[in-house]
Amino acid sequence: MRKQKKSDLLQGTLELLVLRLLRSGQLNGWDIMQRIQLVSGEVLSVTPGARYPALHRLEERGLISAEWSTSENNRRAKFYKLMAAGRKQLEAERESWARFSGAVETILRDA
Amino acid sequence: MLSRFMKRLRALMRKDELENELDEELRYHLEREIEGNMASGMSPEEARRAARRSFGGVEQSKENCRDARQVRLLDEFWQDIRYGVRMLVKNPGFTFVAVLALALGIGANTAIYSVIDTVLLRPLPFAEQERLVVLWKRDTTANNPLVELSVAEFADWQKQSTVFESLAAMPTTVYGYGYTVTGRGEPFQVESARVSDSFFPTLGVQANLGRTFIEEDDRPGAGRTVVLNHRFWRDRLNMDSGIIGQQITLRGENYTIVGVMPPEFDFPKGAEMWAPLRASMNQRTVENRGNVFLQAIGRLKPGVTIEQANAEMNTIIAQLARQYPEANAGGHRVVITPLAHHIFGDARPALHLLLAASVLLLLIACINIANFLLARATVRHKEVTLRAALGASRGRLVRQFLTESVLLAAIGGTCGLLLAHWMIKLLLYFAPADIPRIEMVSIDVSVMTFTCVVTLLTAVMFGLAPALTASKVDLNESLKEGSTKVAGARHSHRLRSWLVIAEVAVTLVLLISASLVVRSFLNLKQVPLGFDPRNVLTAQLSLQGQKYRDVRERRDFFKRLLERLEAQPGVIAAGAVLIRPLEGTIGWDMPFATEGQTLDETKRNAVPNYEVITPHYFRAMGIQIVKGRDFTEEDTEQTPEVVIISETMARRIFKPDTDPLGQQVKLEPTDSESPWRTVVGVVSDVRYRELSSVRYDVYVPYRQSTVTFRYVTIRTATDPLALIPTLRREVSALDETQAVADVRTMEQLVARSLARPRFSMLLLGFFAFFAAALSSVGIYGILSYSVMQRTNEIGIRVALGAQRSDILKLVIRQGMVLTAIGIVIGLSASLAFTRVMSSLLYNVSVTDPVTFVAVAALLTVVALLACYIPARRATKLDPLLALKHE
Numbered sequence: 001m002r003k004q005k006k007s008d009l010l011q012g013t014l015e016l017l018v019l020r021l022l023r024s025g026q027l028n029g030w031d032i033m034q035r036i037q038l039v040s041g042e043v044l045s046v047t048p049g050a051r052y053p054a055l056h057r058l059e060e061r062g063l064i065s066a067e068w069s070t071s072e073n074n075r076r077a078k079f080y081k082l083m084a085a086g087r088k089q090l091e092a093e094r095e096s097w098a099r100f101s102g103a104v105e106t107i108l109r110d111a
Numbered sequence: 112m113l114s115r116f117m118k119r120l121r122a123l124m125r126k127d128e129l130e131n132e133l134d135e136e137l138r139y140h141l142e143r144e145i146e147g148n149m150a151s152g153m154s155p156e157e158a159r160r161a162a163r164r165s166f167g168g169v170e171q172s173k174e175n176c177r178d179a180r181q182v183r184l185l186d187e188f189w190q191d192i193r194y195g196v197r198m199l200v201k202n203p204g205f206t207f208v209a210v211l212a213l214a215l216g217i218g219a220n221t222a223i224y225s226v227i228d229t230v231l232l233r234p235l236p237f238a239e240q241e242r243l244v245v246l247w248k249r250d251t252t253a254n255n256p257l258v259e260l261s262v263a264e265f266a267d268w269q270k271q272s273t274v275f276e277s278l279a280a281m282p283t284t285v286y287g288y289g290y291t292v293t294g295r296g297e298p299f300q301v302e303s304a305r306v307s308d309s310f311f312p313t314l315g316v317q318a319n320l321g322r323t324f325i326e327e328d329d330r331p332g333a334g335r336t337v338v339l340n341h342r343f344w345r346d347r348l349n350m351d352s353g354i355i356g357q358q359i360t361l362r363g364e365n366y367t368i369v370g371v372m373p374p375e376f377d378f379p380k381g382a383e384m385w386a387p388l389r390a391s392m393n394q395r396t397v398e399n400r401g402n403v404f405l406q407a408i409g410r411l412k413p414g415v416t417i418e419q420a421n422a423e424m425n426t427i428i429a430q431l432a433r434q435y436p437e438a439n440a441g442g443h444r445v446v447i448t449p450l451a452h453h454i455f456g457d458a459r460p461a462l463h464l465l466l467a468a469s470v471l472l473l474l475i476a477c478i479n480i481a482n483f484l485l486a487r488a489t490v491r492h493k494e495v496t497l498r499a500a501l502g503a504s505r506g507r508l509v510r511q512f513l514t515e516s517v518l519l520a521a522i523g524g525t526c527g528l529l530l531a532h533w534m535i536k537l538l539l540y541f542a543p544a545d546i547p548r549i550e551m552v553s554i555d556v557s558v559m560t561f562t563c564v565v566t567l568l569t570a571v572m573f574g575l576a577p578a579l580t581a582s583k584v585d586l587n588e589s590l591k592e593g594s595t596k597v598a599g600a601r602h603s604h605r606l607r608s609w610l611v612i613a614e615v616a617v618t619l620v621l622l623i624s625a626s627l628v629v630r631s632f633l634n635l636k637q638v639p640l641g642f643d644p645r646n647v648l649t650a651q652l653s654l655q656g657q658k659y660r661d662v663r664e665r666r667d668f669f670k671r672l673l674e675r676l677e678a679q680p681g682v683i684a685a686g687a688v689l690i691r692p693l694e695g696t697i698g699w700d701m702p703f704a705t706e707g708q709t710l711d712e713t714k715r716n717a718v719p720n721y722e723v724i725t726p727h728y729f730r731a732m733g734i735q736i737v738k739g740r741d742f743t744e745e746d747t748e749q750t751p752e753v754v755i756i757s758e759t760m761a762r763r764i765f766k767p768d769t770d771p772l773g774q775q776v777k778l779e780p781t782d783s784e785s786p787w788r789t790v791v792g793v794v795s796d797v798r799y800r801e802l803s804s805v806r807y808d809v810y811v812p813y814r815q816s817t818v819t820f821r822y823v824t825i826r827t828a829t830d831p832l833a834l835i836p837t838l839r840r841e842v843s844a845l846d847e848t849q850a851v852a853d854v855r856t857m858e859q860l861v862a863r864s865l866a867r868p869r870f871s872m873l874l875l876g877f878f879a880f881f882a883a884a885l886s887s888v889g890i891y892g893i894l895s896y897s898v899m900q901r902t903n904e905i906g907i908r909v910a911l912g913a914q915r916s917d918i919l920k921l922v923i924r925q926g927m928v929l930t931a932i933g934i935v936i937g938l939s940a941s942l943a944f945t946r947v948m949s950s951l952l953y954n955v956s957v958t959d960p961v962t963f964v965a966v967a968a969l970l971t972v973v974a975l976l977a978c979y980i981p982a983r984r985a986t987k988l989d990p991l992l993a994l995k996h997e
Contacts, residue, residue, distance in 0.1 A: 029136055030143040048140060049167030053175035068132075071139075078136045 014054050016097060019082065019090040022064060026081035028071055029055060055080060063089050133176055141166060187507070191514035198515060199522075205487070206519070209480045212885060213523025213569065216473035218530030219878065220565055222538055223469045225531070225558040227462050230548050231455050236375040238315025239410075242276075243450035244417065246407040246424065247283065250714075251442040258443060259283050259403040262389065262396070264431065265307070268407060271427050274420045275409040279313040280388055281306045281379060283406045284697045290361040290384065291655045291850040292347075300651070300852035301343060304382040305391075311338075313410045314378070318370035320344075321355035328369070329387035331394050335366040338385045341374040363656035363848065380454075380547060400438035401782075408450065417447050437781060442714070458546045460950050461871050464624070467944075468878045471621050473569065475882045478614045479889045481573040484516070485607050486896045488581030495581055508582035516574025517567070524566030528554070531562070541873055543866030576606060604897070608929055611886075611893050615933025615974065616940055618879075618886040622966045623941040625872075625879035627948060627955050630962060632872045634954040635865060641757075641797035642692060643733025644857035646683075648831035649691045649824045650838060651853040654846075662817045668845060669813070669820070670744075673725060675841050676825055681834065683826040686728030687813070689721065691822040692799045693860040699818075701809055704780035705764055706787075713780045719760060719807035720799045721778070723816045729794060731826045732857070739772045739792030742812035752815055754778070755792035760807035778809065802864050803953045824857075831856045871951060883973060890977040894926045898985045905985055906993025915986040922985050926978035927971075934967050 014036075021027060021035055032055070033048045058064045063086035071077040082090070141162050148158035166172070199206040234240055246268075248258040260268070265280040272278060281304055289300045311323035318338065328336045337359065339348070348354050358365045366386070388405075389397055396402060411420060424445040432443065448456070488495075495508060535552055542549050652672075659665050669687050676685040690698055701721030704713040726742045728734075737758055746753050754776055756764075761771035775787045788811075796805045813820060827834050839851050898905070905918055945957040955962070 028139070030140045033140065048144075048165065049137075049169060049172035050175070052137065052140075052172050056176045075139065075142075076135070077139045078132065 013097075014051060015058060016090070016093045018054065018058060018080075019063065019086050019093070022080055022082040022086070023090060026079045028077040028079045030077070032080070058086070061085075133173055137166075137169060137172065141169075187510075188514065191511045192518060194511065195515035195518040199519065202487075205483055208888070209483065209519055210523050210526055212476040212479060213520060214526035214530050215881060216469075216476035217524050217527030217562060217565055217569065218534055219469040220466075220473055221527060221531035221554070221558060221562045222534035223462070223466050223874075224561050225535055225554055226538060226542075226549065226552050227466055228555075228557055228561075229552045230458060230546055231462060233548070235378075235451060235454070236316065236373070237378075237450070240451055241449070242411045242413070243314065244409050244411060244420065245448045245450055245453040246409055247446050248428065248443045249446045251444055257283065257446075260405040260407060261400045261403045261438070262392070262405065263398050263400050264403075264438075265405050265407060266397075267431055268424070268427060269309075271430075272409075272420075272423060274412060274415045274423050276412050277309050277313045277410050279307050279310040279408045280405045281310060281408060282404050284379075284695070289651070289653055289852065290386075291653070291848070292359065292361055293363065293848050294360040295347060298848055298850040299347075300653070300850045301383040302381050303337075303384040303386055304379050305386050305388045307388045310385070310408065313408055315410070316372070316376055319373045320352060321368070321370035323370050324385075324387050329389050331389050331392050331397055333387065333390045335361075335364060335390055336369045336387060337361070337366045338370040338372060339368060340372050340376065340383045340385075343383045344371045345374075361655075378454075400435055409447075417449070421445060421447055454547055460947070461867060462546075464948060464951060465871065465874050468621060468624065468875055471617050472878045472882055473565070474572075475614055475617050475621075475885050477569050477573040478610050478617070479885050479892075480519070481576055482607055482610045482614075482889050482892060484512075484573065484577035485580060485610070486892065488512070488577045489896075491581065505582050509578045512578035512581055513570070513574050516578065517570040520566045520570030520574075523569070524562060527566070528559070528562050531558075538874075541870050543863070543870055545863075545866075580606065604900075607893050607896075611889055611929045612933040612936065614886040614889045615930050615970065616937035618882045619934055619937025619967065619970055620941045620944050621875075621879040621882045622970060623937075623963060624945055624948060625875040626962045626966050627945060627952055627957065627959060628868070628872045628875050630959070631952040631955045632865070632868045635802050635868055638798065638802050639796070640692070640802075640861065641734060641795045642857070644861050645733075646827045646829070646831050647732060647824055647857040648827060648834050648838070649822050649855055649857060649860070650851050651821055652687075652823055652842065652849065652851055653821045654819065654849060656848060659819075662819075665819050666813060669725060669823075672823070672841060672845055673727065675844070676823070676838070677727070679834075679837055679841075681828045683828055684727045684730035685823065685825045686731040687725045687820045687823050688728050688732075689723045689818060689820045689822075690799070691824060691860070692732070692797055692857070693802070693864045695800070698800050701778050702780060703764075703809065704777045706775045708780075710780060716764070717807055719756075719809045722799075722808065722810050723813050723818050723820050724810050725813050725820075728824060731824045732797075733826065734797060735795040737793045737795060739790070741792060742810070744814075746812040747814040752786045752788040753791045753812065754788035755794055755810040756790055757796045757808035758793055759796050759805055760809070761790070761793045763807075776809070778811070802861075868951070868953070883970065887973050887977040890926055890930065890974050891980060893929075894922060894978055894981040895984070897925065898922060898981045901985075902988060902993045905988055906990045909988065909990040910994065918986045918988075919982050922982035923975070923978045926974065926982075930971060930974040930978075934970060937970075938963060938967060 017036055017039070018032060021032055027035070029052060033051060036051070055064070055066075059066050059080070063083055064080045065083050066078050066080050068076055069079050071079075144162035144165065145155070145158045148161050149155060153161060163169070237243060247260065250258050260280070262280070265278075269278045290303050291298050291300050306324075308324040308326050308329035311317070317323065319341065321338075323338055324336065327333060339354075344350060344354065354368050355370070357368055359368055360366075372385075409420070411417075424447070428443055428445055452459075498508065499505075532554060535554065539549065539552060544550075654665050654668060659668070673685045673687065676682055699721040700718045702713060702718055703716060704710075708716075724742065726744060726746075729736060729741055738761075739755070742753070742755065756771065756776065764776075765771055765774055771790050771793055774790045776790060777785055777787050779785045794808075794810070797808055798805070799808065800806065823838070825831070825834060825838070835854055838854070842849055842851050905921075908918065908921075941963065942958060949957050
C-alpha cells in the first residue's frame with residue numbers, strides 16, 4: 001500500500017544504519033540516536049526528532065519490533081529489536097548499498 | 112495483510128494509549144539528553160534548552176511518527192462517517208424517506224425470514240431426520256390420494272421390507288383418538304395417538320423421564336401403558352417426577368404411565384399422549400384388513416434412496432394384493448414422502464411466496480434510494496469536482512459515497528430490526544395456528560446475521576451505482592463547463608430511467624401477485640358453505656367408558672342430551688354428527704354403488720364423505736333440504752334402510768331426468784352384507800373438509816349405524832358462546848364422567864379455514880401497497896428532477912410559442928414511456944412469477960387476464976398522477992426566468 005521512497009537517499013541510509021545497529025541486540029531510541037551520532041559524527045546531522053518517525057516506520061513495516069522494558073538507569077524505555085524480516089532486509093540493503101557505493105566510487109576514481 | 116490491518120485497527124482503538132507511548136518515548140529521549148548535558152556542566156535550564164534545540168520540533172516529530180503508523184486510512188473512514196452524518200442531517204426529508212423505506216424493507220425481510228427459519232429451516236427434533244419418510248398408499252383406480260393401512264398390512268410391510276432400518280405405524284390423523292381423563296379433578300380430554308412400539312426408536316427420540324414403548328407393550332391383551340407429552344406432565348401432573356409407574360384413568364380404564372417425552376417433541380402435532388397400537392385390540396381386530404387408519408413412518412437404511420424404497424414397497428403391495436384381493440383392491444401404489452416435507456409441505460409455498468414478495472419490496476426500496484442518490488450525486492457534482500481538483504482519488508471518492516450508503520443502510524437496518532420485532536408480533540397475531548412451530552418464532556442469532564447481511568447487501572445495491580457515477584469526474588470538462596451542466600449527467604439520467612423502469616416492473620409483479628391472492632381469498636370467502644354458520648355452537652363429546660361400548664347406550668345418551676338441550680331457552684335445534692364441517696382435511700371416506708354397477712365400476716366412483724346424524728342435525732346446522740325429507744326417530748334398525756345424499760352427488764350419479772328420491776344406493780359395496788339404502792332426501796353440498804372443493808356427501812340416520820358420532824351442534828337464537836355453561840351442565844347432569852372438548856362456533860371454524868389465505872393476503876397486500884407507493888415516489892422524483900434540468904429548454908419552447916398543453920404532454924410522455932416499458936417487462940415477469948402460486952389460488956387462474964389488465968391500468972393511473980405534478984410545475988414556468996436559469 002505504501003510506496004517505498006528509494007530515491008530518498010538519506011532516509012534509506014538512516015534505516016539501513018538502524019537495522020545494522022539493532023543486529024547486535026536490542027536498543028532503546030536514545031541509544032540508537034547516540035550511536036548513529038557517534039558513528040557518523042557530523043556527517044549525518046539530522047535532528048533526533050526527524051529520526052523517530054523512521055523507527056516507527058520500520059516497526060510498522062514489521063522489520064523491527066518494540067517493547068517496553070527497563071533501561072540501564074532503571075527507567076521505563078521503549079526497546080527496539082530486529083525481526084527476521086528486518087535481518088533479511090538488512091542483507092538486501094547492504095548488498096545494494098555496496099553495489100551503489102562501489103559504482104559511485106568507481107566513477108569518482110576513474111572519471 | 113491481516114496482521115497489518117489488525118495493527119491499524121489496534122492503532123485506532125488504542126489511539127490514546129499509543130499517543131501516551133509516543134509521548135513517553137520522546138520524553139525519555141529528551142531526559143537522557145538533558146542528563147547528558149547536565150553531566151557536561153550545563154545548568155538544568157540550559158541543559159533543557161539545548162536538548163530541545165538538538166531534538167528539533169517535538170510536535171512535528173510526533174505527527175511524522177503518527178503518519179508512519181498509517182492510522183490515516185481509518186482516520187479517513189471516521190471522517191467519511193462524520194461527513195456522511197452531516198449529509199444525512201442536512202437532507203432530513205430524504206433521510207427520513209430512505210430510512211423508512213429501508214426499515215420497512217429490511218424489517219419485513221427479517222420478520223418473514225425469522226418465520227421461515229423457525230418453521231422450515233430449523234431441524235426437527237428427530238435424529239438424522241433426512242432418512243425419515245412417511246408412507247401410505249394411493250388408489251390409482253378411484254383416484255384416491257390417501258389410502259390408509261390396516262394393522263395387519265402394516266405388520267406385513269414391517270416383516271417383508273428390507274430397505275428400512277425400522278418401520279413404525281401411527282394414525283393418519285390425531286383426530287378422534289381423544290381420551291377422557293378422570294380421577295384428576297374435573298374430567299378433561301386429551302388428544303392421543305396410538306402408535307406401534309417401534310414409533311419412538313424409528314424417530315430416534317428418547318423419553319425425558321421413564322421409557323418409551325417396548326415390544327411387550329404393543330400386543331393384544333398387553334397391560335395398558337401410556338407415554339405422556341411434556342405439557343400434559345407439566346400442566347396436569349405438576350411435573351411430578353415420581354409419576355412413572357403410577358396409574359391414570361382413561362375412558363374409565365387404568366393405564367400405567369411409563370414415560371414422559373421431552374418438551375420439543377410434538378409429533379404427530381397436537382398429540383398429548385401416546386398409547387401402544389395393539390394393546391387395546393383383540394386378535395381379530397389386529398388381523399382385520401378392512402380397518403384402515405394407519406400410515407407408516409420409516410427410517411431408511413443409510414444410502415437407500417426413496418426410489419429404491421418405492422420399488423421395493425410396490426412389489427410388496429402387489430404381492431399382498433394377490434394374497435388378499437378383497438382388502439387390497441388393484442391399483443394401489445405406495446406414496447413415500449420425506450418426513451420434513453410431510454410436516455411442512457403445505458406451509459412451504461405460502462411462506463416462500465411471502466419471502467419472495469418481501470425481497471421484491473426491499474429491491475424496490477433499494478432502487479428508489481439508488482435513484483435519489485443518483486439525483487443527489489448530480490447535484491453534488493460541484494463538490495465532487497472540487498474535491499477531485501484538490502487531489503482526492505477516485506477510490507477515495509467512491510469510498511466516501513459508499514460510506515454514506517452503508518451508514519444509511521445501517522440506520523435503516525437497525526430501525527428494521529426494531530420494526531421486525533413488532534412485525535413478528537403482528538405476524539404471530541394474524542398467522543394461522545396450524546403452521547408448525549409458528550409459536551416459537553423469534554429474533555435469534557441466525558436472524559440477526561441474516562439482517563446484517565441483507566443490510567450490507569442493500570447498501571452495496573443502492574450505493575454502488577451512484578458512487579461510481581458520481582465519482583466519474585473529468586476535471587477538464589467539468590472545469591470548462593463550470594455550471595450545472597455536468598459531464599456524465601446523460602449517463603446518469605439513462606441509468607435513472609432504467610431504475611424507474613425496473614421499479615415499475617417489480618411493483619407490477621407484486622401488485623399482480625397480491626391481487627390474485629386477494630381475488631382468491633374473496634372467492635373462497637364467497638364459497639357457498641352449504642350450511643349457515645351464524646349462531647351455531649359445536650363441541651366434541653366422545654362418549655367413553657365401558658358402558659358406552661353398547662351402541663344403544665350411546666344412542667340413548669345422545670337422544671336424552673339433545674332433548675334436554677332443545678328444552679333450554681334460546682336453543683332452536685340441537686343435533687349430533689360424526690365429524691363437524693371444516694374440522695380439517697379429515698373425514699370418513701365411504702365408497703358406494705348404484706344399482707347395476709359391477710364391483711369394478713364402483714371403484715371408479717368418487718368417494719363421498721360419510722356422516723352419521725340425528726334427525727335435527729340439518730336444522731341445527733342450517734343445511735337446506737332440497738328434496739325429500741329429513742331423518743326422523745322412526746328411521747330405526749327395524750325400518751327400511753335410508754340415506755340422504757348431497758345435491759351434486761344426486762345430479763352426477765344418476766342418469767339425467769331421474770328423480771333421485773326412491774333410488775337405491777349401497778354403501779361399502781365390497782361388504783357383501785351391506786344393505787341397499789333408499790334415497791329419501793337431497794341436501795345442499797356442505798364443505799366438510801376444505802373450503803376449496805365440493806365432495807359428495809352421504810348421510811345415514813344414527814339408529815341405522817353403529818358408528819359413534821362425536822360432535823353436538825346447537826343452533827341458538829342469540830350468542831352461541833353464552834350457551835357453553837348450559838352445555839357443560841347438561842352433559843354432566845347425564846354423566847359426570849364425560850368431558851366436553853374443543854368447543855367452537857361454526858363461525859370460528861370458518862375463520863380458521865380462511866386463516867392461511869387471509870394471512871397471505873394481508874401480507875402480500877401490505878407489500879404491494881407499499882411497493883406502489885415507493886415506485887410512484889420514484890417516478891415523481893425522476894420527473895421533478897428532469898423538469899428542473901430541462902428548465903432552460905422548456906423556457907425556449909414556451910418562448911417559441913409552445914402551449915401549456917404541449918409542455919404538459921412533453922413531460923408526461925417522458926414519464927409514461929418509462930412506465931409503459933416497465934409495465935411490459937413487469938407483465939412478462941409476472942407470468943413467470945405467478946406460475947409458482949397456482950397451489951395457493953382458488954378459482955383464479957395464475958394468468959387471470961382481468962387481474963393483469965386491471966392492475967396494469969391501476970399502476971398506469973398511479974404513474975400518471977406521479978407525472979402530473981412535475982408536469983404542471985413545468986407549465987407554470989415563467990419563460991423569462993426559465994431562459995435565465997443556468
